[in-house]
Amino acid sequence: MDVLLPIKPDFVNLIRNSHKNCAGRGKRREFRKKIPKKYQLGDRIFIYESFPTKRIVGYFRSHEITQDTPKKLWAKYHAESGLTEEWFFRYFAGCAIGFAISIDELRFFSSPVDPNVYKKGYRGPQAYSYVDSALANTILYHAYFRKQ
Secondary structure, three states: OEEEEEEOHHHHHHHHHHHHHOOOOOOOEEEEOOOOOOOOOOOEEEEEEOOOOOEEEEEEEOOOEEEEOHHHHHHHHHHHOOOOHHHHHHHOOOOOOEEEEEOEEEEEEEEEEOHHHOOOOOOOOOOOEEEOHHHHHHHHHHHHOOOO
């Protein structure tokens, strides 16, 4: 099932720039303390750029999710993290397990989508929210065909 994942604007920019320059470094993995149970590899992960943007700016698909200790995730993926070691371990403080989600098939919308289009007073997910097919179609319609 597709999901909506909140990502801070600085990290969205890291993702965008990492995929533009194709240098193999930068932010090519999204790290999380937990992942949606219903998510299956290849489903869309819509990017909700959090405050102050508060817009759905694109999506990606993941073809690999690695579950391991934060120490092993850092050792394996630090070059693809776009993060400092200090920030990474501060984020995972107290966690025995973490997840590294590959960012594949990335697409940014030329017109970011205001979630209030489909839900008035939308506040954005804390960790993630599921996106059913009707909602996914609405997001894609507003991103590609309708000016807001």
